[in-house]
Amino acid sequence: MLERFFEKTMKAYLLGTGFLTATAFMTFLAPEWSMQNLFFYNEAMMENKEYLQATYQHWGVMVGCIGVLLMFSAKYKQLRTSTMIYSAFEKSMFVGLFLYNICVNEYSWFYGWSGVFALDGFVIVYSLVYLYYYLTRDKSKTPAHLR
Template sequence: MLERFFEKTIYPYLMVTGFLTATAFITFIAPEWSMSNLFFYNGQMMENSIYLKATYQHWGVMVGCIGVLLMVSAKVKSLRTSTMIYSAFEKAMFVGLFLYNVCINDYQWFYGWSGVFVLDGFVTLYSFTYLYYYLTRDKSKAPVHLR
């Protein structure tokens, strides 16, 4: 069942989530704009944004590159497993940070990152399900990501 599911969905998954993830390059190009308009930082939060500008730009490049890697792995099948593993853990880390900051720290401002949470939550679920399939698949057949 999982084999058929991934056979049908892996290419569109990698292209769509890769593109959406690559939009993080906006934060590299225009960090102030993205902090205000995408992540809903208010004026008080933006007062010290100059100190965090390089951090947000670094995040934008790092995550944007993961998006490009996801799209490239849609075409270069030999990259798929390592890309899926890397993106799964990177995105799961953000999901954990989001939940921790919203539920434990009660940082209301972190809700501005809800869009990233939704995308990363989906990627985490899909990727870990894929990894489960990959580890438990019938080893006598070529894995679905190489077909």
């Protein structure tokens, strides 16, 4: 059942999550616009933006490149294993940071990053279910991500 599911969804998953992840390039190209319109930073939060602008831009490039890599791996199967592992790891780090900043630090402003949290949470769930499939699959067949 899972094998068929991943056979049918793998390319769409890689293209869809790749495209959405690549939108992080907006934070590199237009950091001020992104922080205000995508992550809902208010004027007070933007007051010292020059101190953090390079950090946000760096994040935008790194995450944007992961998105491009995810989209490339939809076509180039040999990239899929490493890309999926790296993507799941990077996204799990963000989910952890999001939960920590919301639950422990109680930073209500961090809710502006809820869209990123939702996408990254989806990637983690998909990756964990895929890991379960991969470990329990029929080893005589080529794994779904390489088909």
